[in-house]
Amino acid sequence: MEQQEVFTTEQLLRILEGTEDDEFSESLDEDDLEMTAVESSDVPHLEVEKAEHTSTAAELSAAQRARIERNRLRARQLRDARLVARPNNREPITAPIAATDSGGGFIPEVEESSLPVRAVPPPAPIVDPTERPQCLECDQLFPESYLFDTFGYNVCDECRDDDGAHALITRTEAKNSFLLKDCDLDLRPPALRFVRRRNPHGSRLGDMRLYLRAQVEARARLVWGSDEALEEERARREEARVRARHTQTSRRLRALRMDVRSSLFDKSRALHEHAFGEEKYDEATDLYSRSCACGHTETYEKM
Template sequence: MTEFEVGSSTRPSTPPPRSGPSNLDLTPEQVKRIEINRLKAKAKQREREQTSLGTSYTNANNKRPLEVIPAASGSPTAPKPEAKLKRDSRLGKYFDYDLSKMVNSKGGFLLEDGKDMNDELRAKERERERQRAMQAMEPPVFLNKESNPKCNECGSIDIDPTYKTVFRCLVCNSCKNEKPEKYSLLTKTECKEDYLLTDRKCHGAELRDQELMPHLLKANPHKSTFANMMLFLRYQVEAFAWKKWGSPEALDAEYERRVAEKKKKRNKKFEEGLKELRRRTRETVWQRRKDEEHKHVFGQVERDPDGTSRQICHECGFSDAPSHQMESSQPSDALDLEKIDVNLYRSKHLWVPRRSRGVFGGQVISQALVAATNCVAPEYGLHCYFLLSAAPTPILYTVDRVREGRSYVTRAVRAQQNGKIIFIMLCSFQKPEPWQPVTQLPLPPHVPNPDECELIYERSVRLISAPDVDPKVKSYYEDYISERRSSFLSIKRAGVHTSGDGVKYWLYWYKVERMPVASVAMQKCILSYVSDSHFIGVASRTAGLDSTKEGAKRNSMTSDDFNCGDWMLYVIYAPSIGSGRGVVHGRMYTQDGKLIAVMTQEGVVRADVRAPVPASKL
């Protein structure tokens, strides 16, 4: 057996060097290169053996090697090719085109040889460029002055080329800017709405006739994709409009006729729609009304001091007795409330002054304050603010406990009639702090004492006894005397004081007759009743009018040491009147000059005049 055959059964190895003499003499560099090539060949052979063995080959730890299996391998663990992306159904049907590989096939048409479509486009573009360049060129100026066009206004040869080309109007830039009433540009909308010119895309449209009404096209400033603006020269539009309608007055008459006709058509369309809605919902509305019918549930019979009996519905407050029109003879009756539930009260007696739109506002304020005072501790003072007036039907007062604080307590009172809120008041009660500094406005100078003044009731009796009194004035004073005859409130007018700056102050003395012994809180409620008398009327007297309507009012009690049974001075003036509104400010003093309350109210003060007629649009 030879040496090669013995070694074939084992792993190949490098044979030992031959012992015999060799005819080849190698240099050290050649020997080194041969050894390197031999090691590279062995490494490649080892790699091929590992690839052929696959997963059956294990490493030194008896595990399969963590090498990447080629994709061409038949092993089940070989990596699979990536799946194609699924098409999103929301994109719908679409086709992919590679524009870089597309070839212009002429759309199936046969074109002449040597003729390209791009050449025609380039020729058209060059022609457009030439025309734009010619339009941008300034008009030529002749050496002979007589040959140059001149401005129609000043004779200048500096003519605006746009006006000359488009509108065939010879005018220079200076005259165009100095006379906008003649040479300004009007939009198509202004021509249609102000001058009633037509723009329909049909035969006879005036604004579409270039010969009749030349116009200038400009890009729309609102959006580039909108249609171009059509600008017309004002004096050309007016000349055509006067020729069409006859005169500016005839144009205004036609405009008013069209507006009235348009309004009539709009109202007719609305009425037809409303009639159709009623026809379709007639049965539903009838059923709803039937379901909302209210049946009164009356309580026990109550008798008033005058012997009148009445019953009140506990749900809506309706009374079967006629509403009271006379003022109470006692302040306790005017402020009396019936407690229905916690934070819920109802009025018992309401006074509607003669020739008045509703209940006396001071009574609503005082009753609301009584309801709010019943829901707070007695050591708190109060501030109040009210908005609306009331009707002469029983009023339900609901008190909301808004805030409970150490120094301030807030209550909101809502007055309701027939399920609707007709009065809102916000009360802020405060504990008195007498140790804090006190400042106040003094009394006006030269105020007469109450003994020196005449009761307004007696003054009214004296005025109607005059022989030459006007019948209307006499009727008014008779009504006033009849309702004040049983009133518990005595009023004396102390005159009108004019300050150094010309402000008029109306002075009144007030006193509550038959004043019972009452707490501080009840004194404030009675004072709020008094504060609404002769108050907002000062605004109309200051403006020389006799018509006012009450609005928002704010009362602020500044003192707890007063008695409504003593004479109190009411100082009233109107600091601001204008635009149909008037603001009235009042201060209430005791007889010795102590400020006890401050009142402010805003109301409607309007004269019997009409607004000016709007001038013509032209």
């Protein structure tokens, strides 16, 4: 006859307390489940036979408690690992990235609703007819206009030409096209007024400063004297730019020939020593001059 396993009430309660985790119930062995499945009606019968099997019950209960403790700790570790990996079943919500309209490199049209609220209210219309400005295009008096309020330019809204003389140009274009400097735009009185717009090439760049073309043209005529002088300066700078580009290209080609045909290149030919002729004296300027066969002329004064 097989020996019957005996448990006390306290031992059964400890065994049942160790089975509170779901992970523990899944990880228990079949032998452990058979030993813990004891009916409550058998508790008195077990208490009666406690004296007969004291040593065997004590030995089994110690081993069983150790196994239960290991299973309980393992189940708790599994549960903690699951909670750390997935604290909740909800997936993280990410906000969609809004697309930014860059305007394709052109100056974007800013709507009135997107403009920042100005702390200073716009100027009120001029009520007195005697104080109203006169339009430079139609010679009519007007109480208010966009060009007059923004740039101080006397042109009414009916005569405004956004594609012609009243177009807005950037500060860089004003300096390059009309050969102006920063001091001509900011320091020369009166300083030109401008409006700020966001840069279409990137939000990280600074805001653009847009000037009125008609005012920039008038400032260029003031700086250079006339339109003809401005055109002459443009032609001179363009000629100097072409000459510098040609010189740089010639140097690169010469260096390339030296690299390709280095054995045939004679450095002595590249050097030139001036052979000056007889010196000449100019009584009007009290200066001496002498010329070389290459066309170089040297002018000097004798002490």
